[in-house]
Amino acid sequence: MNKWIIYVGGKSRTNYEIGKEKHVWGLKSLKSHSQMPQVKAGDSIFFVYNLTRPSKIFPKPIPGFPRVKNSEYFKFEGIAEEIVKGKITKGFYESSLAVWPDNIYQYRFNFIIESVECKVYFTQENVGDDLIKKALLSFHSKGDVANLSFVAEPKKTQEKVTLDINSQELSSLEGKTTYRIAKEVVRDAKLAKVKKEQHLIQYGKFFCEICNFSFYDFYGSQYDYIECHHINPLHQTGETETQLSDLILLCANCHRVVHQSKECMTIEKLKWIVTSSSYNTQ
Structure with missing residues (x-):
């Protein structure tokens, strides 16, 4: 199935x-190269509706967006107002029966809706590089279908996976491309930027507000780095007005530990872990 x-x-x-x-x-x-006649019952269909690039989320404007190309030199980032996933119930056919008010649109297929996602973060990390490329291909072909059924060929194939941990040739079949439609909790990158800038102005370098680790001190000034964390996770609070005081700067290690649990560890518990660690009492 395609x-x-x-x-x-x-x-x-x-x-x-x-x-x-x-x-x-x-x-x-x-068009002569259209793949619409290949659409068959049982195939899957994705509708990507209205790609935008809100300035409050993506401060850097891109002229002509989304009329741009996704490539190794340009990382496509935007918001899809809606993504609908469905299943084709009747493959390609022609009909002149009136459906839409402005025209006939005689080359058709029928489908059922399986899921609807709103305000989807449309990035390579979230929906995959191929889905982005094919959505843009459909955009440039004025809404014609684009085939998403590409599967990367693995360099090696193997009938079964070897699980002997003592083996020097442990291997597994990899390389299959899958597609994931996911809902993203949208964050305002400007708040994190301001939080970091204020910290840098006050202290002259970044350091973790829990364990005090400093990339600046350990690796040198050219590697000064910090991550920003919401004290009250957005996936728990839902849409809310965020203040700078709701954010805390963490090193990559502390940030990773906080997000290890499904419900997200509290900052109070993280502080307790750090202060009671045997590493800090040596």
């Missing part, structure tokens, strides 16, 4: 909502 993706621009909201309601999608015309 996986397909279609990009729908923000101006097409009316047609998009009608298509979802009636479980049908169509194109007005087909």
Whole structure:
């Protein structure tokens, strides 16, 4: 079975909502290289609706966004207003029956909706490089389908996985590409930036506010580094007004420890662990 993706621009909201309601999608015309006739019942379909780049999340403007190319030189980052995942119930066909108010869109397929995600962080880390590239391919082809069914070929294939930990040739089949649609809790990067700048102005270098470790002191000034953490995790509070006092600067080690538990460790517990550690009492 194939996986397909279609990009729908923000101006097409009316047609998009009608298509979802009636479980049908169509194109007005087909280009010679269109893969629309290959869409079959049982295939998966992803609709990516309206990619934007809000300035409060991405301060650096990109002219012509999303009319840009994702490559090794440019890391695509944006917000998808909505991503719909569905299953094709009737493959490619032609019909002149009226569905949309502005045109016929006779080249069609039918689908059912399996899931809907809103305000999805559309980055390589969150949705995968291939999904981004194929969404942009659909965008540049004015909403035609793009095939998502690429699977990377592993360099080696092996019928079974060797689990002998004493073996010098432990191996496993790897390299398969998978696609994940996930919901992202959006953070304002400007708050973290201001928090760090204030700390730097006050102290002249970064250090962890829990364990006092300083990249500056240990590795040198060119490696000065710190991470910013929400004292009250956003996945627990939901949408909220965040103040600078709600943030704390942590070294990479402390930040990793905080996020080891599913519910996120409290700062009070982290302080207790650090102060009672045998490493600090030596």
